[in-house]
Amino acid sequence: MIETSARVTIATVIEEFVREELSAENAHIAAAVAEMLDAGGKHLRPRITMLSSRACESGAAEDAVLAAYMEMIHVATLIHDDVVDNADVRRGVQSTNSAFGNRFSVLAGDYLFSWVFKKVTQSYPQPVPTILAAMLAEICNGEVRQLRAEGNADLPESAYAEIIGKKTAELFAACAECGAIVAVAAKRAHSGADVRDMQRVKALRAYGWSFGMAFQVRDDLLDAIADEGALGKPAGSDLREKKVTLPLINALRSGGPPVRAAVDRLFAHDDAGAPEAENDLAAVVEAIRNGHAVELTIASIERYASAAETALLALAPSEARDELSALARSLTEIGRP
Amino acid sequence: MIETSARVTIATVIEEFVREELSAENAHIAAAVAEMLDAGGKHLRPRITMLSSRACESGAAEDAVLAAYMEMIHVATLIHDDVVDNADVRRGVQSTNSAFGNRFSVLAGDYLFSWVFKKVTQSYPQPVPTILAAMLAEICNGEVRQLRAEGNADLPESAYAEIIGKKTAELFAACAECGAIVAVAAKRAHSGADVRDMQRVKALRAYGWSFGMAFQVRDDLLDAIADEGALGKPAGSDLREKKVTLPLINALRSGGPPVRAAVDRLFAHDDAGAPEAENDLAAVVEAIRNGHAVELTIASIERYASAAETALLALAPSEARDELSALARSLTEIGRP
Numbered sequence: 001m002i003e004t005s006a007r008v009t010i011a012t013v014i015e016e017f018v019r020e021e022l023s024a025e026n027a028h029i030a031a032a033v034a035e036m037l038d039a040g041g042k043h044l045r046p047r048i049t050m051l052s053s054r055a056c057e058s059g060a061a062e063d064a065v066l067a068a069y070m071e072m073i074h075v076a077t078l079i080h081d082d083v084v085d086n087a088d089v090r091r092g093v094q095s096t097n098s099a100f101g102n103r104f105s106v107l108a109g110d111y112l113f114s115w116v117f118k119k120v121t122q123s124y125p126q127p128v129p130t131i132l133a134a135m136l137a138e139i140c141n142g143e144v145r146q147l148r149a150e151g152n153a154d155l156p157e158s159a160y161a162e163i164i165g166k167k168t169a170e171l172f173a174a175c176a177e178c179g180a181i182v183a184v185a186a187k188r189a190h191s192g193a194d195v196r197d198m199q200r201v202k203a204l205r206a207y208g209w210s211f212g213m214a215f216q217v218r219d220d221l222l223d224a225i226a227d228e229g230a231l232g233k234p235a236g237s238d239l240r241e242k243k244v245t246l247p248l249i250n251a252l253r254s255g256g257p258p259v260r261a262a263v264d265r266l267f268a269h270d271d272a273g274a275p276e277a278e279n280d281l282a283a284v285v286e287a288i289r290n291g292h293a294v295e296l297t298i299a300s301i302e303r304y305a306s307a308a309e310t311a312l313l314a315l316a317p318s319e320a321r322d323e324l325s326a327l328a329r330s331l332t333e334i335g336r337p
Numbered sequence: 338m339i340e341t342s343a344r345v346t347i348a349t350v351i352e353e354f355v356r357e358e359l360s361a362e363n364a365h366i367a368a369a370v371a372e373m374l375d376a377g378g379k380h381l382r383p384r385i386t387m388l389s390s391r392a393c394e395s396g397a398a399e400d401a402v403l404a405a406y407m408e409m410i411h412v413a414t415l416i417h418d419d420v421v422d423n424a425d426v427r428r429g430v431q432s433t434n435s436a437f438g439n440r441f442s443v444l445a446g447d448y449l450f451s452w453v454f455k456k457v458t459q460s461y462p463q464p465v466p467t468i469l470a471a472m473l474a475e476i477c478n479g480e481v482r483q484l485r486a487e488g489n490a491d492l493p494e495s496a497y498a499e500i501i502g503k504k505t506a507e508l509f510a511a512c513a514e515c516g517a518i519v520a521v522a523a524k525r526a527h528s529g530a531d532v533r534d535m536q537r538v539k540a541l542r543a544y545g546w547s548f549g550m551a552f553q554v555r556d557d558l559l560d561a562i563a564d565e566g567a568l569g570k571p572a573g574s575d576l577r578e579k580k581v582t583l584p585l586i587n588a589l590r591s592g593g594p595p596v597r598a599a600v601d602r603l604f605a606h607d608d609a610g611a612p613e614a615e616n617d618l619a620a621v622v623e624a625i626r627n628g629h630a631v632e633l634t635i636a637s638i639e640r641y642a643s644a645a646e647t648a649l650l651a652l653a654p655s656e657a658r659d660e661l662s663a664l665a666r667s668l669t670e671i672g673r674p
Contacts (some may be wrong), residue, residue: 027476028485083420083443103484106420106443107477113447114473117454127390129458129466132475136451141363147440317571 011043013064014071029108032128036075039137045175046071048211048316048327052179052204054320055312056197066124069116073132077103077139077171085148087335125185129176142166151267161213164220169212176208177201179215203314207324210311214304214331219249220245220335221297224288236285240277246300248284251293259287298326298334305332348380351403351408366445372444373412382512383408385548385664389516389541391657392649393534397520403461407512410469413449414476414508416442462522465515472511479503488579488604490597494586498550501557513545514538540651544661549646551641551668557582558634558671561625567572573622577614579604583637585621588630596624634669642669 018034019089046067053060083105113136121129145163149155180201193201223238224247238245251259262283269277288294308328315321355371381403390397420442450473458466482500486492517538521530530538560575561584576583578671588596599620606614625631645665 008562026481028481029477059503072427080447083439102420104481106417106431106446107480107484109443110446110450111474111477112479113450114470114477118467118471118474119460121463121470126458130455133451133454133458137448137455140448140451143364143444144363144441144448163566 014046014068017068017072018327026111028104029314030078032104032108033072033075033112036078041071041074043071044215044327045171048172048208048324049179051173051320051324051327052176052208053183054316055182055318055324056180056200056204057187058316058318060110060186063179063182066128066178066182067175069132069179070171073136075169076109076116077113079109083109090229093134103327107249120141128181131178131181135170138170139167142168142170146243149244149314152244153263153267155244155249157246160244160246160249164211164213164216165186168216169209171211172215173205173213174238176211177205180204187218200315203311206311207308210308211328211331214301214308214328217246217297217301217304218331218334221247221294221301222249223296224285226335236281239266239281239284247288247293247297250296251284251291254292254296255287259284259291262287298332299326301334302332305329351383351405354405354409363448364440365441366448368444369416369441370409370412370449373415378408378411380408381552381664382411385509385545385661386398386512386516388519388657388661389513389545389662392652393517393537393541393657393663394520394524397523400516400519402511403465403515403519406457406469407508407515409449409453409507410473413446413453416446420446433546446571447637461515461519465518468511468515468518475503475507477503479507483580486581490589490600490604492581492586494583495549497581497583497586501550501553502546505553506546509549509552510542510546513548514542517541537652540648543648544645544665547641547645548661548665548668551638551645551665554583554634554638554641555668555671557640558584558631561585561622562631563672573618576603576618576621584625584630584634587633588621588625588628591629591633592624596628598623599624635669638671639669642666 015034018030046064049067049070050062053062063253083102117129117133118131142163142165145159146167149159149163184197184201188194188197220238223245224236226235239248246277248263252263262280266277266280266284269280271277305328311327312325352371355367361374373489383401386404386407387401388401390399395669454466454470457469479502480502483494483504484501486496521538525531525534557575560582563572575583586601589600599617603614603617603621607615608614642665646662649658649662
């Protein structure tokens with residue numbers, strides 16, 4: 001999805017940060033962060049940050065440092081997500097070691113957040129620091145709503161959209177917006193930004209937001225329909241966690257009472273990941289795969305991806321704009337199992 | 338320790354925030370924060386923030402909003418500490434409910450941090466946002482070092498001082514420093530701060546840091562010698578968690594091989610809170626209470642409190658300066674059990 005050389009550049013910048021800056025201050029946290037970064041990832045957030053700078057201002061320098069901060073914020077949220085996941089995995093006896101892991105994960109995530117905010121407030125003028133802090137607050141809001149929506153088979157699509165808007169799309173929107181803002185600021189250091197600058201920043205924010213929505217719906221679809229090898233985790237893990245996502249909402253909508261009965265059975269288990277729940281899980285996965293849910297969900301991804309591409313039309317044509325467009329388009333390519 | 342009317346004012350400001358601002362954005366997180374705030378606390382951090390403004394500039398308005406943000410950062414760190422504590426309390430079987438509690442605590446703490454940073458970056462100029470972000474990073478650093486020092490009976494006093502400096506004193510230092518900075522900024526909005534302004538800010542930061550050191554050593558001493566009723570938690574809980582604090586370091590130093598043997602026995606238990614470890618715990622508590630450890634530790638508190646008071650001498654005499662001095666002095670009043 002992303003050109004290899006660009007990916008290597010971003011990875012290099014981030015690893016340099018971990019090695020040279022973080023390590024000096026806290027070697028143990030740096031090691032944990034390095035592990036998360038090594039774990040892969042497509043570096044979509046820093047890529048969109050840098051492309052947005054160039055798409056906003058032709059000839060703008062890409063700010064790889066800001067891009068790296070964006071990836072670090074993402075990694076910090078992943079580290080805190082791990083606390084949640086660990087809690088599930090090591091159900092039952094809790095070893096001192098795993099408790100230490102949980103405690104350490106909370107602190108490592110906090111450290112990374114505060115380290116990035118320290119750097120950002122030192123290096124970037126307003127509104128960049130406020131955009132990042134507000135975005136992080138929204139991510140938490142989205143995650144809390146998601147927790148509260150677990151196992152709610154009546155969750156409306158609008159509530160699902162609000163959840164993923166906050167927990168996922170806000171970060172992509174902030175990446176595109178801040179990438180654009182720093183490009184405008186660099187070019188207009190003396191004259192100040194004008195109305196057309198602000199329109200381009202707004203357009204890129206809109207792109208990032210719609211991209212993030214398409215990205216998350218796609219992620220949720222793959223969780224239900226992809227095979228384990230392609231996912232790198234067991235399929236249906238959202239259903240195991242009683243997470244209600246768009247493919248399930250679409251299956252409930254198009255499948256009628258039999259699907260609802262299967263979902264109710266699955267969610268009635270105290271522990272949807274227990275072996276006795278696996279038959280009910282398989283039934284719901286089948287309902288998603290065999291009805292109209294997949295087509296309906298792909299149509300949603302296509303709508304969000306189109307909205308992202310449409311937002312870009314406010315910008316002058318450029319190579320960077322084309323790359324952003326192609327990135328959004330690539331989200332609609334779903335290999336059916 | 339703090340005058341009742343001032344305490345009520347600060348509590349009112351914070352509760353207003355929870356009710357009017359936080360609630361609108363996330364009712365569930367606001368409820369958790371309100372509970373933490375209700376749980377009491379002496380509001381020392383906001384009090385020092387406000388007194389520092391007045392001690393720095395005679396006639397300066399107290400910034401109760403900034404003071405409230407400082408208390409909220411403190412509450413956020415307590416919420417994340419709870420994740421650590423919960424992990425210990427519900428050893429063994431982990432219910433879905435308690436897992437949800439842990440997950441929610443991580444998110445609620447993150448939300449509070451990011452909400453405060455959003456507000457601070459919107460309302461306060463540099464260096465206030467960077468001071469707060471850097472301070473939070475140091476708190477995490479201190480907590481990680483504390484985790485790694487658990488059960489290390491050879492921990493030198495210098496390492497203990499470094500840990501509490503980061504995890505506790507940095508926040509008090511930031512309260513005093515930022516309180517002073519906003520007072521200077523309000524008075525010198527047009528002329529800019531001069532060298533003497535900067536000296537007063539520095540003096541208040543030094544006060545806050547030494548106050549924080551005295552505060553934490555006192556807290557660690559009370560954990561070992563106070564009775565359960567006064568503490569509101571079981572005495573010796575630091576020892577149960579294999580936390581090595583100054584009273585223990587002093588007991589090891591003054592008590593020689595018999596104390597070391599008792600500590601080694603206590604720390605050898607996989608779970609220092611288990612019933613079979615209680616005899617060993619009682620032996621170590623006795624060693625702390627009956628030797629010279631208490632006097633040595635009180636002498637440390639007195640040194641830090643005196644350093645705090647000495648730092649204040651760089652300021653012109655004022656009622657606020659006297660109050661800060663009295664606050665530091667009050668930390669040396671230890672009722673022996």
